[in-house]
Amino acid sequence: MATITVPQAVPSSAEDAAALMKAFQGWGTDEKAVIAILAHRNSFQRKEIMLEYEEMYNESLIQRLQSELSGDFERAMYYWILDPMERQAVMANAATKCIQEEYKIIVEIACANSPAELVAIKKAYHVIYKCSLEEDVAARTRGNLRSLLLALVSTYRYDGDDVDMGLAKSEAKIVHEAVRNGTTDHEELIRIVGTRSKAQLKATFICFREEHSTSITKALPHGTDRTGYLHALRTALRCIVDGNKYFAKVLRTATRDSGTDEDTLTRVIVVHAEKDMKDISAAFQKRASCTLQQAIEKETSGDYRSFLMALLGS
Amino acid sequence: MADEVQELTRAFSGMGGLGVDEPAMVSALARWRKQPEKRSGFRRGFPGLFRSHGEMDRCEEAYLLHLAAEFARFKNLVVLWAMHPWERDARLAHHVLHQAHPAAIVVEVACTRSADELLGARRAYQQLFHHSLEEDVAYRARDKPYCSLLVGLVSAYRYEGPRVNEEAARAEAKALGAAVKAAGGVAGKLVEDGEVVRILSTRSKAHLAETFRYYKEIHGRRIEEDLAAGKEETLHETVLCLAAPAKYFSQVMEAGLRDGADHHAKEALTRVAVTRSDADMDDIRAAYQEQFGAKLEDAIAAKAHGHYRDALLSLVGAK
Numbered sequence: 001m002a003t004i005t006v007p008q009a010v011p012s013s014a015e016d017a018a019a020l021m022k023a024f025q026g027w028g029t030d031e032k033a034v035i036a037i038l039a040h041r042n043s044f045q046r047k048e049i050m051l052e053y054e055e056m057y058n059e060s061l062i063q064r065l066q067s068e069l070s071g072d073f074e075r076a077m078y079y080w081i082l083d084p085m086e087r088q089a090v091m092a093n094a095a096t097k098c099i100q101e102e103y104k105i106i107v108e109i110a111c112a113n114s115p116a117e118l119v120a121i122k123k124a125y126h127v128i129y130k131c132s133l134e135e136d137v138a139a140r141t142r143g144n145l146r147s148l149l150l151a152l153v154s155t156y157r158y159d160g161d162d163v164d165m166g167l168a169k170s171e172a173k174i175v176h177e178a179v180r181n182g183t184t185d186h187e188e189l190i191r192i193v194g195t196r197s198k199a200q201l202k203a204t205f206i207c208f209r210e211e212h213s214t215s216i217t218k219a220l221p222h223g224t225d226r227t228g229y230l231h232a233l234r235t236a237l238r239c240i241v242d243g244n245k246y247f248a249k250v251l252r253t254a255t256r257d258s259g260t261d262e263d264t265l266t267r268v269i270v271v272h273a274e275k276d277m278k279d280i281s282a283a284f285q286k287r288a289s290c291t292l293q294q295a296i297e298k299e300t301s302g303d304y305r306s307f308l309m310a311l312l313g314s
Numbered sequence: 315m316a317d318e319v320q321e322l323t324r325a326f327s328g329m330g331g332l333g334v335d336e337p338a339m340v341s342a343l344a345r346w347r348k349q350p351e352k353r354s355g356f357r358r359g360f361p362g363l364f365r366s367h368g369e370m371d372r373c374e375e376a377y378l379l380h381l382a383a384e385f386a387r388f389k390n391l392v393v394l395w396a397m398h399p400w401e402r403d404a405r406l407a408h409h410v411l412h413q414a415h416p417a418a419i420v421v422e423v424a425c426t427r428s429a430d431e432l433l434g435a436r437r438a439y440q441q442l443f444h445h446s447l448e449e450d451v452a453y454r455a456r457d458k459p460y461c462s463l464l465v466g467l468v469s470a471y472r473y474e475g476p477r478v479n480e481e482a483a484r485a486e487a488k489a490l491g492a493a494v495k496a497a498g499g500v501a502g503k504l505v506e507d508g509e510v511v512r513i514l515s516t517r518s519k520a521h522l523a524e525t526f527r528y529y530k531e532i533h534g535r536r537i538e539e540d541l542a543a544g545k546e547e548t549l550h551e552t553v554l555c556l557a558a559p560a561k562y563f564s565q566v567m568e569a570g571l572r573d574g575a576d577h578h579a580k581e582a583l584t585r586v587a588v589t590r591s592d593a594d595m596d597d598i599r600a601a602y603q604e605q606f607g608a609k610l611e612d613a614i615a616a617k618a619h620g621h622y623r624d625a626l627l628s629l630v631g632a633k
Contacts, residue, residue, distance in 0.1 A: 158446045187462075195446060
């Protein structure tokens with residue numbers, strides 16, 4: 001469930017556009033006003049406001065926001081104002097540019113979205129970047145990491161609940177064999193993780209746990225793997241098995257005392273605020289000693305904090 | 315009488331053609347009413363279908379099966395034609411995967427359809443069979459050397475626009491040449507090469523056209539020639555489908571119209587005629603003329619009979 005709140009009586013997009021212009025005018029920007037409007041509009045409304053603003057004032061709202069705001073707040077607002085599918089396409093593209101460090105963003109986008117959403121993201125990618133996400137991912141990676149990322153990004157998984165338990169058992173065996181042999185021959189494992197439906201994969205992992213008394217993520221070989229393949233695989237498995245738990249953990253790591261990771265906070269909260277932030281929040285609270293809002297309150301400041309809190313429904 | 319017998323025999327496709335000549339059969343029925351001796355004369359003059367068995371001529375079982383297939387050709391064509399293109403492609407792919415027929419059909423569907431048509435087919439596949447197309451392909455082809463290529467091709471959602479990164483195209487033309495050399499003509503080696511699979515299954519068709527153009531420029535030969543020489547059938551077909559689909563389809567049609575064409579080659583005629591009729595059939599006719607020096611419609615008219623022939627001719631766009 002989403003956490004953003006939209007007022008019962010929403011002003012017209014013209015009124016919102018005018019209010020935004022008023023916030024931009026004069027000395028400095030009225031950030032509170034910007035947040036009060038944009039953080040409380042859904043994607044359809046935000047698009048209307050953008051179009052209306054451009055028509056009324058003959059300039060792009062995005063560019064105006066980029067010049068009026070700064071820092072983490074500006075980055076977060078930039079992502080927020082984009083259409084949800086374009087947003088993830090832009091994030092994916094940024095990740096492909098330094099894919100050896102940011103491959104887990106690609107994994108998240110590929111695994112945490114529904115099959116239909118992933119297609120929409122790829123379509124948006126075509127329009128914006130005039131090439132496909134698959135090409136960019138494949139061209140910048142090698143070996144097992146490439147095979148895994150490409151499979152995750154290209155797949156159009158069956159979305160239903162049909163599960164074949166016999167197949168789950170036999171594929172759990174295959175997965176176990178691959179995991180035991182280290183990181184060499186993972187072709188079958190990648191095939192399974194990259195093509196089976198999420199329901200089927202969950203069944204396979206349950207069979208794995210029943211057979212070997214350990215979860216598959218724990219069974220993966222530990223130790224550093226410079227290619228990033230193992231980490232990507234672990235991320236994919238976590239996202240598929242329990243996306244909320246995965247993102248809750250990402251948020252917990254990002255809000256640790258040893259330094260806040262604003263880029264990660266922005267990425268997770270902005271993408272999920274109008275999707276399933278409530279469930280992620282609940283998962284966060286289960287394992288942390290405070291609520292997500294309390295953690296954000298403590299670890300961030302200024303307009304950036306106000307914006308995140310607004311997205312979280314405070 | 316001998317002429318009438320021969321005509322009816324031909325109508326029953328005793329001459330190795332395609333389909334049956336329904337009108338000729340109906341006219342024979344009319345002409346020979348109340349003349350059973352004409353029918354026995356026909357039976358005796360048609361040893362392929364009938365065998366003498368004392369007082370009775372009985373049918374050859376094998377020929378009856380053949381007849382059933384020939385009668386069904388028109389029906390299969392019309393049913394395939396009536397289906398939604400996405401369901402059509404999904405069923406074609408499924409039929410191939412579960413019957414261990416040539417993987418060529420999967421390559422054909424994956425490479426000659428537009429990005430959205432292929433996605434639609436994948437959606438239809440899920441609705442019909444409760445699995446994704448790629449999981450079935452991955453599972454069925456898991457022991458074959460062309461597995462990663464095939465999975466990559468059916469999973470592709472290519473950029474469809476004209477923009478091409480010239481540098482990348484040139485670099486990839488070089489890389490393809492290097493891979494061909496490294497494989498040294500050993501069958502099955504090139505199709506497993508990671509770079510080859512990546513390039514063929516992710517790049518846009520416009521990009522690939524440029525890449526193949528650079529290939530000819532850099533290596534002096536067309537990539538299809540190098541692939542044919544190395545006996546890489548699946549790769550050869552992939553490249554042909556991606557770069558020159560009209561040429562590919564005209565070759566498929568020719569193979570189906572040849573004497574002694576097998577069951578799959580003949581089925582391909584229906585498939586190509588139905589699936590390409592609205593798309594690039596005009597280009598296919600032109601490519602056929604260029605390669606084989608004859609009109610596609612003439613070849614069809616010579617080989618096929620009855621409603622099936624008329625249907626094929628209509629789909630192929632014969633005037």
